Amino acid sequence: xxxxxxxxxxxxxxxxTGKEGGYWTEKMQAYGTQIVAGVSPxxxxxxxxxxxxxxxxxxxxxxxxxxASMLFIPPRAVKDAVLADLAAGIRTVVVTAExxxxxxxxxxxxxxxxxxxxxxxxxTTGVISLGKAAMGFFPYWIERIYRxxxxxxxxxxxxxxxxxxxxxxxxxxxxxSIVGVGGDSVTFTRFAELLPLFEADPETHAVVMIGExxxxxxxxxxxxxxAGRFTKPLVxxxxxRTAPAGTRMGHAGAIINxxxxxVQEKIRVLQAAGAMIAERPSAIGGxxxxxx
Amino acid sequence: MQLFEYQxxxxxxxxxxxxxxxxxxxxxxxxxxxxxxxxYPCVLKAQVLYGGRGKKGLVKLVQDASEALAEGKRIxxxxxxxxxxxxxxxxxxxxxxxxxxxxxxxxxxxxVCGEGGMxxxxxxxxxxxxxxxxxxxxDGNLTxxxxxxxxxxxxxxxxxxxxxxxxxxxMFRLARENDAELVEINPLVxxxxxxxxxxxxxxxxxxxxxxxxxxWVKTRAYFKSDREYAAYQAGFPYLQFDGDIGLMxxxxxxxxxxxxxxxxFGGTVxxxxxxxxxxxxxxxxxxxxxxxxxxxxxxxxSYGTIARVDVMARGIAESLHENRPAIPIVCVLRGTxxxxxxxxxxxxxxxxxxxxxxxxxxxxxxAAGEGTK
Numbered sequence: 001x002x003x004x005x006x007x008x009x010x011x012x013x014x015x016x017t018g019k020e021g022g023y024w025t026e027k028m029q030a031y032g033t034q035i036v037a038g039v040s041p042x043x044x045x046x047x048x049x050x051x052x053x054x055x056x057x058x059x060x061x062x063x064x065x066x067x068a069s070m071l072f073i074p075p076r077a078v079k080d081a082v083l084a085d086l087a088a089g090i091r092t093v094v095v096t097a098e099x100x101x102x103x104x105x106x107x108x109x110x111x112x113x114x115x116x117x118x119x120x121x122x123x124t125t126g127v128i129s130l131g132k133a134a135m136g137f138f139p140y141w142i143e144r145i146y147r148x149x150x151x152x153x154x155x156x157x158x159x160x161x162x163x164x165x166x167x168x169x170x171x172x173x174x175x176x177s178i179v180g181v182g183g184d185s186v187t188f189t190r191f192a193e194l195l196p197l198f199e200a201d202p203e204t205h206a207v208v209m210i211g212e213x214x215x216x217x218x219x220x221x222x223x224x225x226x227a228g229r230f231t232k233p234l235v236x237x238x239x240x241r242t243a244p245a246g247t248r249m250g251h252a253g254a255i256i257n258x259x260x261x262x263v264q265e266k267i268r269v270l271q272a273a274g275a276m277i278a279e280r281p282s283a284i285g286g287x288x289x290x291x292x
Numbered sequence: 293m294q295l296f297e298y299q300x301x302x303x304x305x306x307x308x309x310x311x312x313x314x315x316x317x318x319x320x321x322x323x324x325x326x327x328x329x330x331x332y333p334c335v336l337k338a339q340v341l342y343g344g345r346g347k348k349g350l351v352k353l354v355q356d357a358s359e360a361l362a363e364g365k366r367i368x369x370x371x372x373x374x375x376x377x378x379x380x381x382x383x384x385x386x387x388x389x390x391x392x393x394x395x396x397x398x399x400x401x402x403x404v405c406g407e408g409g410m411x412x413x414x415x416x417x418x419x420x421x422x423x424x425x426x427x428x429x430x431d432g433n434l435t436x437x438x439x440x441x442x443x444x445x446x447x448x449x450x451x452x453x454x455x456x457x458x459x460x461x462x463m464f465r466l467a468r469e470n471d472a473e474l475v476e477i478n479p480l481v482x483x484x485x486x487x488x489x490x491x492x493x494x495x496x497x498x499x500x501x502x503x504x505x506x507x508w509v510k511t512r513a514y515f516k517s518d519r520e521y522a523a524y525q526a527g528f529p530y531l532q533f534d535g536d537i538g539l540m541x542x543x544x545x546x547x548x549x550x551x552x553x554x555x556x557f558g559g560t561v562x563x564x565x566x567x568x569x570x571x572x573x574x575x576x577x578x579x580x581x582x583x584x585x586x587x588x589x590x591x592x593x594s595y596g597t598i599a600r601v602d603v604m605a606r607g608i609a610e611s612l613h614e615n616r617p618a619i620p621i622v623c624v625l626r627g628t629x630x631x632x633x634x635x636x637x638x639x640x641x642x643x644x645x646x647x648x649x650x651x652x653x654x655x656x657x658x659a660a661g662e663g664t665k
Contacts, residue, residue: 020598075500098569102393102498103471106430109398125597137597139628159543159568162595162627163648183544184500185473186395212548215395239548242555244533260417280553282649 002129002177003152003197003204004092004118005068007032009133012057012066012090014039014073014081016048021072024137025049028070031140033133036064057081057088068092070126070135078122079104086117094135095121098184105186112188120189124182125158130175138178149174151288152198154191155210156183156217157239164210164237164281171285173292176204181217192220195230205292206233208284209275213240214261222269233291234275235284238263293497293508296339298376300493303470304477307462311490314378320368323375327357327364331379336360338367339374341514353380374513381489386479387446388412389460390494391467393474394427400467402426402434402460406446408479422446434464452482459488471501519563519585528571528578535560536659538587540578542568542594542604550593550648559656562587572599575607583617590619591655593648596627605633612640620658624651 005011011028015021016038026049029035035051037060044055054060057069069085071078075097085093100108100122112119120127126136130148137158140146145162147169155161158180165175179194181187191209198204211218218238224230241263267277276291278284295303301311316339317326338350345351350371354360360377368375386408394401405423407415415422424445428434439457440450448456459480467475476494483489502508515521516532523530529544537559541547547564554561563585565578572594582590592608594601605625612621622643625633634644643658645651 076503099500101471101501101504102473103430103468103501106393106395106398106400109395110429111398113398139597142627155545157543157545157548158597159541159546159595160549162597163546163549166595186393186398190396210545212545220396237549239545239552241552243548243551260413280556280649281549282647 001201001203002132003194003201004120004127004129004177004179005033005133005135006129007034007132009068009092010034010036010064010066011068011070011135012037012039012060012064012085013051013070014057015071016040016051016053017043017046018072022048024072025051027138027140028134031134032131033135036060036066057084057090061088066090068094068135071095071097071121073097075100075122079108082108082119083111086111086115086119091115091117093117093119094124094126095119095182095188096124096126096136097121098123100184102186105184105188109186109188118189120179121182121184122188123158123184124180125161127177127179129177136180144169147174148176150176150203150205150292152176152201152204152207153178153210154194154198154207155180156187156212157210158183160210160237160239160281164208164284167281167284168208168288171288173285173288176201185215187217190220191217192224195221195224199230199232204232206235206288208288209234209236211236211238211266213238213243213263216261218266219269222266222273222275225270225273225275235278235287236266236270236275237278237281237284238266241267293499293502293510293514294341295495295497295508296341296374296513297337297493298339298374300495301490303466303495304490304493307466309459309462309477309490310488311493312378312381314376317364317368317375317377320365323364323368324361326377327360330357330360330377332356332360333380334360335378335380336364336367337376337378338371339376340371381481381491382484383481384484384486385482386491387448387482388415388476388478389463389480390474390476390478391463391472392476397427399427399429400432400464402428402439402442402464404442404446404460408481412478428464430468434461436461452486456480456488459490470495471498471504472496473498523565523581526574526577526581528574528581529566530581531564532585533561533563535562536588537655538562538582538585538590539564540567540582540590540592541565542572542596542599546593546595546648550591550652553649553652554591554656557653557656559652559659567592567594567604568596568599572596572604573607575604576610577607579608579611580615583611583615583619586619588619588659589655590621591624591651592621593624593651594627598628600628601625602629602632602636605636609636609640622651622655622658624648
């Protein structure tokens with residue numbers, strides 16, 4: 001199994017007529033992802049890599065059935081697109097754009113919560129279920145990074161995903177699904193909300209969490225583990241332990257939740273809950289070997 | 293984008309929130325002139341964007357003109373900043389009020405606390421019950437009744453709560469109108485005459501929404517150094533530190549981890565230039581900029597997906613052929629088209645590694661004086 005997407009997921013791609021969108025759509029398709037349609041305002045009637053393009057998601061869904069929407073569009077266009085996709089009944093959306101306006105992001109987060117939809121992003125490389133399907137930017141052809149196995153990965157950082165996943169593979173393991181929750185300050189899906197999915201996936205035997213300084217997502221994971229709602233081994237790699245303070249969102253997020261947002265505090269609560277901490281990416285393999 | 297206190301207060305004043313009477317001194321040479329029209333005691337406040345001004349001696353209550361002149365000059369020299377001079381408030385009570393975002397619920401949150409002027413993060417951790425919160429959707433409205441109820445909960449009488457509610461309502465409106473991450477008044481003061489006064493102001497705008505607010509432009513004043521400002525204008529995030537190793541790293545997450553490793557292995561960081569995202573096309577410019585900062589060693593780390601390392605390498609090579617730097621350069625370039633990257637950079641005397649950790653160890657050793665090129 002895998003989480004969020006697999007070979008049966010039917011995907012609509014927004015921004016398919018763009019250079020980047022077109023390039024990665026071909027890659028996603030070549031990996032086995034079912035791309036059923038593209039959506040680009042004003043480009044209805046076109047075809048990209050054999051995929052029919054529609055001007056609106058409603059038009060696309062009149063001709064096709066879709067479960068998920070992949071967004072390769074600029075940050076300012078994201079809110080309207082996500083709300084339209086949700087209104088059209090799509091319940092899985094991946095947003096790659098970086099820098100979605102904060103208040104737009106709040107509206108998206110609220111809509112996703114209300115509808116129990118899985119909106120991933122923003123500022124993410126996406127979601128990949130190894131050997132099955134990918135939504136986003138994944139150089140799955142690099143074998144020392146992308147190998148199927150039994151470790152789930154969730155990450156705030158696109159740049160660290162390759163670094164960390166390569167360590168998992170080097171240690172002799174592989175990956176079930178990688179979910180990039182994204183690097184913008186309001187993430188539409190939070191780490192803790194992915195835990196039930198990994199918990200329910202029989203092929204996922206352990207989870208690696210790539211977190212960092214700021215916010216409270218790692219603390220929320222610690223609470224879930226402490227409450228017994230996530231029972232599989234979890235290894236956390238957290239960047240920014242020695243970084244000077246001043247990360248975006250550290251302030252507001254910290255006040256609201258009463259957490260400090262520092263890596264030291266995240267490590268403290270995660271360890272207290274029973275999670276393992278990898279001091280550096282190279283320590284992840286050894287920790288996984290001790291539990292799988 | 294965080295605004296300066298004087299800018300936050302100008303927004304408050306224009307919206308009808310009372311602030312102390314004051315004036316801004318831009319140049320120490322104007323100080324003596326301005327102080328002739330000042331009432332005493334007054335407060336001198338450094339206009340800087342970092343916190344803890346009081347502890348750093350950058351906020352000072354002064355009693356007369358000669359003290360004001362001496363302290364004003366000292367503060368402006370110490371922080372090389374503008375100075376806000378304000379009438380000292382006669383404080384009867386101080387509270388904390390803010391409007392910010394809650395990323396968990398996807399809503400705005402209004403917070404008030406009866407303990408004003410303190411470090412609110414501290415209060416939130418040690419006595420969370422002292423913080424009264426109200427969540428509202430982004431398109432919601434803060435009614436006067438709801439705001440007054442919050443203020444009653446922190447112990448204000450009905451009259452003060454009613455007048456203070458208007459301030460909260462205005463702050464909520466200002467947050468929405470300006471796409472603010474944070475609008476905070478700490479302390480919001482009740483004077484001995486029973487009037488409200490915003491004695492501090494913090495206003496942080498969302499960078500992602502600045503296109504809706506063209507009136508706000510990041511000038512040199514918002515940056516710590518000329519180099520950080522120059523990098524901003526050139527379009528790449530850049531942070532200046534005071535150590536040895538200049539980091540060019542693709543992606544903030546990877547940069548955090550590399551930064552940790554440098555410190556763990558006994559090194560120090562001179563600067564960090566964000567080389568990822570769209571900047572991988574700017575290899576020439578980024579490398580030129582990095583070399584101009586004169587670090588002892590340059591460490592380049594990437595594990596790129598979209599950011600192709602062959603493209604990075606071409607830009608770097610161009611810069612190195614031009615600049616012929618004497619300092620050692622360590623490369624950990626992996627990801628899309630990694631094989632080509634080493635060919636492109638071959639013959640330039642660089643150190644190549646496949647593991648970040650090995651690259652960091654080498655950079656730290658080189659910075660400590662190991663070998664010469």
